[in-house]
Amino acid sequence: MQLSREALLNAYRAMKTIREFEERLHVEIQTGEIAGFTHLYCGQEAVAVGVCAHLGTQDRIVSTHRGHGHCLAKGCDVEGMMKEIWGSREGLCKGKGGSMHIADADKGMLGANGIVGAGAPIAVGAALASRADGPGPDGLNVAIAFSGDGACNQGTTFEAMNLAVVTQAPCIFVFENNHYSEHTGFSYAVGTAQDIASRAQAFGMKAWRADGTDFFAVHDTMREVLAHVRAGGGPVAVEFDTERFFGHFEGDPQRYRGPGELDRIRAERDCLKRFRAAVTAAGLLDHAEIDTLDTEVLDAIEAAVAAARAAARPTAEDVLADVYISY
Amino acid sequence: MTKMMYRDAVLSTIMEEMARDPDVVVLGEDVVGGMGTAGGPEAIGGIWSTSTGLYDRFGPTRVIDTPISESAIIGAAAGLALSGKRPVAELMFADFIGVCLDQLWNQIAKFRYMFGGKTRCPAVIRMAYGAGFNAAAQHSQSVHQILTGMPGLKVVMPATPADVKGLLRTAIRDDDPVIFLEHKALYATSGEVPDDPDFMIPFGHARLTRAGGDVTIVSTGLLLGMCEAAADRLAAEGIGCDVIDLRTTSPLDEEAILDSVEVTGRLIVVDEAPPRCGLAADLRALVAEKAFSSLKAPPLQVTPPHTPIPFARELESAYLPSIDKIEDAVRRVLAWR
Ligand SMILES: Cc1ncc(C[n+]2csc(CCOP(=O)(O)OP(=O)(O)O)c2C)c(N)n1
């Protein structure tokens, strides 16, 4: 763990922000105030934060239907996101996109995506743009394709991996293996010997695997990965083993889970608990300062929800704004 | 007659046809649900509850749960159909045709004609379509506009549980590819369904659901109910609307539309797809050509605007056709000249 105190505090704050953002949405969705389909990222925070901690604004990411964590970790505004999810015209996408389509290109966040498998080719394009721009002082800017274990079965993902290899695009395929695609288990849907990384290797790229519930494992892996890609080593894949704490979407009865599974993963595989235990045991941070961060984050989420509730609603005229052409 | 929900009409028809014909097979994402999990197969039987129990009854060779791979699903349906089976493939959301368009458009739709009539491709592709859930631009679309324009596909859009029963049975027994579009907002609606195990509704036969004589309103699927509601409101003022449910957009029952317009002289097409190059434009051209001398007003369309589907509640409801918008269109055609 060669991280500064500041970096540790930032990482914890970022993970906790995602956690509380999602926990709060889980509650708010039950009131019926929030419309549409929402897929919560709870449980996977260490992946988004451990990956994005290494990125600058010029590095780009492409996300999935489960995108809130990636957006927050890449620097999207908490309040702007909350307003978007509430469907306000003050939201990051003016209420046009909602939970599944949050984007902020200025932050290098090229969009959550409702189409499983659509993201990886877009990330290759972003990586080819970086390749065309050439390296800066720290090497090449990179593009990250976040995909789930389910998305790794989509032809678009395969095509993207191959295109990245043949063009040596500075693209990083991050596979978040949370063991489920909707209600189907990873062991049924992915035909290779229980892993995605080896599949990526078969396309001719280096691949890594790490525990996605351990922030330090993610962070260390990504340090190596980024050194390789920024130096012009071509595309790579990383598979993170992780957990999703809620249903596939809000409202999912989750009858596919085993008895006690949710309690067990919350107890043993919670990246926030593991982070706190590791940094306090090593004497890097103490419980009191982490508790202070917890309070700060909760206050920020509370403020974002209040702002989203009070934010301006879109009007019928807004339907016709931002179209290429109308009739 | 048995009262049942639209979604149960889908499920029971597939169940009955699978029992009747061993060549009928089902495939799609999560159509079994729970494969490879602790909960096991059927832990969750399909996200629309339109395949619950099929796997338990007919087993893994006839009920195939697939990974997230729409091109392979629709391509496999093509191969199954060319090999003597009657696949009923499910696309979870109609929007996902974007992923597998080649298999639908360049493959399934073309085999019979392109191979000189020597092959048949009896595939049914079911998909849930339609807005109203704030599911935003990639999970709300009405795709009949695109698919109806493809020579080789039959396109079915049932509006009631009875029509699901009669049209889905026809679709499964049909020797050509059929796109079967189920509106998400209709799944939980109920209606009386005939018990006859061979109850079928032929394609290309529209249904007149209101007879009024002043204005012809043509629609399909969910919006049919809005047209009927508008017609009922207007009837109270003495304005009579013919409401026609097309049932299938291909084949098209031209006669039903023309017969009505020859009496009313006024046509309004109400459609959930965008306004350009779609069903509404097509039907308006039809009456302009074939019922020109009967027309008393320009044929109108009530559709969403030419934009993607917005997320927020206020935006989506402003975007969609409504009873008020239909009523307004009726008043406009009546006020013409
Ligand atoms: C092309 C396409 N097919 C199917 C779906 C429906 N769907 C949404 S999320 C999902 C499962 C995705 O699983 P995974 O990639 O593992 O991501 P996770 O949900 O676990 O984050 C499915 C099948 C979709 N949105 N897009």
Ligand SMILES: [Mg+2]
């Ligand atoms: Mg998954």
